[in-house]
Amino acid sequence: MILRVKKLDKFIAKQFGLLFVGTFFICQFVLMMQFLWRYVDQLIGKGLTMDVLAQFFWYMSLMLVPQALPLAILLSSLIAFGNLGESSELTAIKAAGISLMQAFRSLVVIVIFIALGSFYFQDVVAPSANMSFSRLLLSMKQKSPELEIPEGIFYDGIPQCNLYVQKKDIKTGMLYGVMIYKMTDSYDDAAIILADSGMLQSTAEKKHLVLTLHSGEWFENMKSQEFSAGVSVPYRRETFVKKRIVLDFDADFNVADASALSNNARGKSIGQINRDVDSLNHVYDSVGRVFYKDAKMSYYSPVAVSKKDSLRAVKMAGTKTYSFDSVYSRLSADRKLEAVDAALSKVQREMNDLDFKGMITADGDKLIRQHKIEAINKFTLSLSCLIFFFIGAPLGAIIRKGGLGVPVIISVLVFIVYYIFENTGYRMSRGGMWAIWFGKSIATAVLTPLAIFFTYKANNDSVVFNLDLYRNFFMKIFGLRIKRAVFKKEVIITDPDYAADSATLTEVNREIGDYAREHNLWLAPNIIKVFFKYRPDHTIEEINEKIETVIEDLSNTKDKVILSCLNAYPFMAVKAHTRPFDRKWMNVVAAIIVPVGLFLYLRMWRFRLRLMRDLKVIRQTNDAVIARIEELNSSGTSKA
Incomplete structure (x- = not known):
């Protein structure tokens, strides 16, 4: 059977491919800049040639390719489907009977190949690049040791010398509070040099270091040296005002021996790691x-x-x-x-x-x-390419925002979550606090359900990022209300029926009075009736329905006074004051669980008091609307 590639698959693959190439280089550049800050001190002032710097950046870029691929897939898939949704092309695709998963299929194949390429890259190219980078970095550290000398600790970067500097002036290169332990063949020949200040410089041929010291003393053990007539001198002491010491040090750049890096796990393939672990x-x-x-x-x-x-x-x-x-x-x-x-x-x-x-x-x-x-990391990093696609593509279809605005923000947030779990799992696994498989799979375990959820929601056109929906939900939970907003319409098709609306509001006022006298809303509700012997109460629901019908009809008016009165009507909670739940057994269970029952009881009493205030406002507003309608009718009659 010949695999048929449809025009839609080509179109979506082209949209994704162009974005993927661009976002990959952007992500690669960002990661390289972040990585560069760790080694900037080892690059500046070392006198490195352009070819050495080119090697440094080349090896760095190769090492960061597997990390840039998942982030590029996330960002490019977000932008691609965001653009399709924003331009209504995704709506046209669905209208043609093509599901979202069918639109994904060409990109799924592409992402699988990218994941396989990422694994191959990590197993073949990245280990060699990592080993070369480590060797290059080791050699760069040895390039100019006078710039590497720290303050307050002993520095052993110079052969046969341990150098301690109390303070260092970076601008002038002066060293203050200098202490040197100089060793030759053995500890018996060690010399201790103390100086108030000094300066360390490389010679022109980069073969030696010249250490110029000021105001110091030289203590040297002479135990191994014999003088004439069998007289031995235990040590010698020299006081100097200025002294120059020449130290052998080949500072010319050369690539360090990689034998010292044999335990670098990142510089090995899967086969090498398995063999070395066995060994x-x-x-x-x-x-x-x-x-x-x-x-x-x-x-x-x-x-x-x-x-x-x-x-x-x-x-x-x-x-x-x-x-x-x-x-x-x-x-x-x-x-x-x-x-x-x-x-x-x-x-x-x-x-x-x-x-x-x-x-x-x-x-x-x-x-x-x-x-x-490192062996597990090669698999999880490749798998993250597929997971990030099934996060980015559905999110783009849901949000329907293209460009580099919202997609970049979402990509950064998702990557931060991934990085936190990945870095935490790595550190805990490396320290032995967690099992290795658990620490390295926790990021994947967290993001996989997220990818499944977003894919399911996008495929079923479910609302996920409707802020108004979440806001209304939480406002309902906490008993908060929004204000009613009724504005004058530019075009009115049907004028309101003032007479019918006035009659309805008069009837509502009568029903409100009867309900308030019967239920005494200001009193605490009866616990037995609420939780165990509840009788249905739909009066407020009917009153609310009538009021909303009148508001809908009167919103077609041109009168500003009536429109102002309509905005004074509150949104009523029609059931919260009657019982906690619709089902009787749930109310009984809530009453048995005392803390829950107490919370629901107090909440219901609060809604009863609020309903009492709402009914009072509604009656006052009804009277104002009825009075205004009568004014309009009387003015209309007088004009006639």
């Missing part, structure tokens, strides 16, 4: 077995116990009454003290040994977790 597990399992064997051999050795007592302990070991306390009680006071000291010493030694072994195994566990995280 790491084998190594650390071997280390664990060695630790266990050592502990097994060293934990049970008799200390400070005589041969006689040892034999007695061995004999008692086969009985149920064996106790170390009985053996300990037979010792003399000196032997007891000796045994306790030996035990404390042994426990402390074992604790230190376990701390050291725990540090070794903890590093191994962290390295293994890092490799497993």
Whole structure:
């Protein structure tokens, strides 16, 4: 069967493709700028050539491609279907009997290929780029060490030197409060140099560093040097006003050896990660077995116990009454003290040994977790391309706003949610607080139901982002009301029937009076009648229906006084003052659950008091409208 590609599929694919290319480069640029700020200090003032900088940006761009793809798909799908909805093309598509899922099908195929390409990119291209970037970054750090010297801590970036600077002037390059530990062949030949100030500069050929010091002292250990006649000098001390020290340092740019980056999990493919995880597990399992064997051999050795007592302990070991306390009680006071000291010493030694072994195994566990995280990340990042499409495309169809306004805002919000869950899961998995599969799948687990919900709503033309709907819902929950807005119509087709409306309002006034006298709305409602013996009460519903009918008819008037009176009519809650729920069993359950029943009872009493005020306002407004109608009728009669 030959796959048929319809014109609609081509049209939608073309719209999406052009936007995807543009948004991809935008997202790539934004991510690169954010990434660049982390390394800007290592680029400025290093004297790097243009080819090195070009390599830096090239490797950076390759590393960020898998992260830019999901964001570009989200933004481009939002804009594409937003444009279709805004130009009514999406409405025409649905009117032709084509569902939204049918309109998606060409893009689903394209996004699947993009996701597969993202996985291939992460497994083949990105690891090589990440390794090259790491090597390049390591070499850039070694380019000009005089700019890397921090304040307040020792800097070991210069070979055979540890340099401490109390304060640094960035503008002049002066170093203040300088302390240098200079080592040559061994620690016996170490020299300590103290100076008030100094300056570190590279030579022209970039092969040496010249350290110019002012007002200091030089202390050097001379233990390894022998003088004539067998006389040895333990150390020498020199005080200087100004001194220059030449340090060997090849600062010419060269790419660092990648052997130091062998544990970089991001620089490996799936196959390499699996092999390295197996190797790491084998190594650390071997280390664990060695630790266990050592502990097994060293934990049970008799200390400070005589041969006689040892034999007695061995004999008692086969009985149920064996106790170390009985053996300990037979010792003399000196032997007891000796045994306790030996035990404390042994426990402390074992604790230190376990701390050291725990540090070794903890590093191994962290390295293994890092490799497993990167392996799962290749799948989740590819899957996010598909998830972001099923978020962006339905949202675009629902919102129907194109351009870079609303789609950008929504894309940023969705990506922030994704980034928060993704980054949290990564950190918790890396630290061992969460399982790796849980931490790396939490972002996907959160966004997948969101994608399904938006796709379902868009496919069924459901209202999701109707702000008026949500506002009215919450206003109804909290008992808030909106004001009525009746304006003069420009074109009036049918004039209002003033006589019928006046008669209706007079009848409404009579019904309101009867209802108010019968129900005493200012009193608290009867709990038994409300929750257990409710009788239907539809009087207010009928009164409200009559008032709304009159308002609808009188809205066709040209008289400003009547229009002003119509805006004074309140919107009434016709059921809230009678009972909490329509079903009797729900009212009974609410009464049994005391806190819920109390809340509903007080809420209903509040609505009764509000209804009492509303009915008073309605009667006053009715009288004003009836009086105005009579004035209009009398003026019309006099004119006639």
